[in-house]
Amino acid sequence: MGVRSCPSLPGPSKDLTDRYFLPYLLPNDETENDRLDVLHEMCLQVLHRKLYLGPIKSPQRVINLATGTGIWAIDFSDKHPQAEVIGCDLSLIQPTLVPPNVNFLVDDIESEWTYERDTFDFIHARFLAVSIRDFSKLIKQCYLFVKPGGWVEFQDWDGHPVSEDGSLNGTALQRYYDEVFDAFETAGCEVRPGIKLEEWFRGAGFVNIHVENFLVSYGVWPKNKHLKKVGAWCQSQAEANGYEGFALAALTRYRNWTRKEVMLLASVARADGRRHDIHSLFNL
Known part of the structure; x- marks a missing residue:
């Protein structure tokens, strides 16, 4: 600003x-x-x-x-x-x-x-x-x-999620953002x-x-009431077709993924997003 x-x-x-x-x-x-x-x-x-x-x-x-x-x-x-x-x-x-x-x-x-x-x-x-x-x-x-x-x-x-305790590392959720953002960057988009x-x-x-x-948490895992409420809304917007919609065009056009492969990645990423032991955060 x-x-x-x-x-x-x-x-x-x-x-x-x-x-x-x-x-x-x-x-x-x-x-x-x-x-x-x-x-x-x-x-x-x-x-x-x-x-x-x-x-x-x-x-x-x-x-x-x-x-x-x-x-x-x-x-x-x-x-x-x-x-x-x-x-x-x-x-x-x-x-x-x-x-x-x-x-x-x-x-x-x-x-x-x-x-x-x-x-x-x-x-x-x-x-x-x-x-x-x-x-x-x-x-x-x-x-x-x-x-x-x-x-x-x-x-x-800052579109890349982080976890302060390393719980995001190696998950399907991390792979989702790595793959999708790589495709967006190939297309010339700022992520x-x-x-x-x-x-x-x-x-x-x-x-x-x-x-x-x-800090915007993903999901309701935080103990802090404010972050928990924010995280619930963040998860809600992502699950409202966010995973598939965000990834489909970028991965099929710029990484030659099939629709079925994108839908599978979105499904496992969504499942990870619901886990309370993965403490994902975004910086806004």
């Missing part, structure tokens, strides 16, 4: 039908939409019901990048009725009945932006891992289009953006940069 040192809302950057997209390797269906909404609730649990951490006060123009189902943008617009909120995504999957101050656009955030410079008070993005090819370029664009004194906040993963965000923000010119790290 960083602040930039010190007209009308525009539409999409380009006619998307004229663009060539590198393949999007995650699902885009109702099951995935449900998973994204579960992920939203998990994030609210992690942040103790906060939608964002930036010290914004009375934002007038806000953009939510890769808005997905639009749930964050809708919640934000409810809390800030004075703000004009844009949610942009490659797919128009958001609901049609929304607050009057939110507008959803089909747009590719990795293309050149044609919004007015210095137009947004707050730019928010969340969970872009494996979906963005060039985070550095994207964050530089955020710098150009946020107002001087405005804030940009990214929330993202560990969280640990690089500070570097990218500084390179873009932001000042007053704040980095916060949150």
